Amino acid sequence: MINRVILFIMDSVGIGALPDAKNFGDVGANTLGNIAINEGGINLPNLQRLGLGNIDNIVGVESIESPLGAFGRSLEVSNGKDTTTGHWELAGLHLTEPFKTFPKGFPKDIIDKLENKIGRKTLGNKPASGTAILDELGEEHMSTGYPIVYTSADSVLQIAAHEEIIPLEELYKICKIAREIMMGDNAVARIIARPFIGTPGSFARTHNRRDYSLNPTGDTVLDIAKSEGLDVVAIGKIEDIFNGKGITDAVHTIDNMDGIDKTIEYIQKSSKGIIFTNLVDFDSKYGHRRDPKGYKDALENLDMRIPEILDSMNDDDIIIFTADHGNDPTYKGSDHTREYIPIVIYGNKIKQNVNIGTRKSFADIAATISDIFEIQSTGNGESFKDIIIK
Template identity: 60%
Template sequence: MVDRVIWIVLDSVGMGEMYDADKYGDIGCNTIGNVSKVLGGLKLPNLEKLGLGNIDNIKGVNKAESPLGCYARLAEASNGKDTTTGHWEMAGVVSKQPFPTYPNGFPREIVEAFEGAIGRKMIGNKPASGTAILDELGEEHMKTGNPIVYTSADSVFQIAVHEDIIPLEELYKMCEIARKILKDEHAVARVIARPFIGQPGNFSRTANRRDFSLTPPHDTLLDVLKNNKLHVMAVGKIEDIFCGKGITEAIHTKDNMDGIDQTLNYMKQNKKGLIFTNLVDFDMKWGHRNDPEAYGKGLEAFDSRLPEILEGMRDSDLLMITADHGCDPTTPGTDHTREYVPFIAYGKTLKSNTNLGTRNSFADIGQTIAEVFSLEKIKNGESFLKEILK
């Protein structure tokens, strides 16, 4: 009997191009495989023991003779390759209409509405790397007080301000204003607060990032759990991704290690339900910045903490580890990549060495969790619970 699920999303840790990667310009992408090539191999002994290297068509990870876990490759049924789409799909929302993107910047009506509402001009208004845009416009922002607004190949409206020039509370208010303006045809997936500190030539982003997502279009697994009096404990940016919907308690984190610490803290509490964790450094710090060496070291650092999670599990716990999309740091661009993602499940109540093959949707995870707790089915996905339970 399972009474708690610990669900960890390694943000952007994809495992190879999907069948339709050509539509997204992502032929040849393989986050894990290409990172492993750069490092001359990855040292992930604990993930390998659970079965990471046994997933069909995964590259760069060693196979285990008798892996302890159940494992699969997941395809994304939604159109898109961003954080919101991936997480929503895991919880039961399949998005057929991709969120809008702005390769030429935001249109005049959005710019004028935003500037009028905040009482300041904005600078930037183009796709850019988050660190490069600070080097380009950070000094001008400090002189004028005008916020830097930029986007990427993803559906995002990002606002960067220096914490000494515009207080965090005002930045978050700007984001709330932008979120209200960006609706209908301009309903971007996320408005993101990107505060930074430092001086020209030496700017750095802080841990005070906040994501202001759209509200999911219908109830998700999280709502079903909460409506049935189960706890939904969100770690990292999970609360932001779901706009707080279906969450019973949440904690934001500074980095991956803090995310693991907070997950372990929740595990020490005796609460039935779901601990849902996002570890964002893979994506934010290493994937988007094209830093495969740091990405690989980050994977190894997570692997080194995995024994603490396994030792903290109760006999009635079920651990799930997966990802929401790719962000291959070895490709020329700095954006997300359309990839399959790995999936591992482990617990005392589960079979070992069970290959679930390639699943058709991330939503299979959410449907399985709904069945774990004997709840009504969510809108999408096929449960694989019967295939993994002893």
């Protein structure tokens, strides 16, 4: 009997381009593989022992004879490569229509409506790197009080403001107004508040980010688990991605190490159900900024803490290490990359050295969780419970 599933998302840690990567401009992308090649290897001995290297030989993380866990990878069914699409599919939803993007910025009527409702003009209104646009417009923002509006290749409208110019609560209110505007035909997956501090030339984003998401398009495994009386704990940005739906307890985090600390704290508490963690630094700090060295170091720092995570688990817990998309820091541009996600599963109830193969959908994870807890499935995905459970 399994009491808890710890679903541990290594945000953007893809493991090779999907067969349809050409449709997304991502041929040759491989987040883990290319970081290892670029940096002359990568040292992940604990994930290697669990089976990560047996999915796809990575320089420094080669295949071993008897990994301690089950392992495999998965295709993505949904039409996208963004955070929301990936997480919703992991939770059992398939999205055939991609979320709307605004590669040339937002139409004038949208900006006019936003400015009228918030009583301020805005700056920017174009796709940009979150740090570059602060260098470009941060000083003007401080002198005018106009918030900075920008987007990316993702389906997002982001609003940046200096915490001393627009207080946090006002920024959050502005983002809630933007959320109301960006619905219907103009719906984007997320409105993101991007507060920052500092002075021109040394601006820095703070940990007070907030995401305002759409509701999932249907009931996820989280909703089903909650309705069955199970605990669904969201750590990191999980609560935001699901707009609070299907969550029984949530905590935000300031960085990867804090996310690991909070995960261990919740594992050590008494609960039954799902602990769902996202470690976002891989994506936000290193993937988008195309920093393979920083990405490598962050992965190695996670790996050093794997024994601590595993030691905190009970005999009837299992943990699934996986991802939501790729973000190859050696690749062109600054966008996510369309990739397979790795799946590594460990626990006292899990068979060792089991290859679950290439799954057809991220939703296989949701189907497996439903199967483990004997609750209703979302109807998408195929369970691999019988392959992995002793």
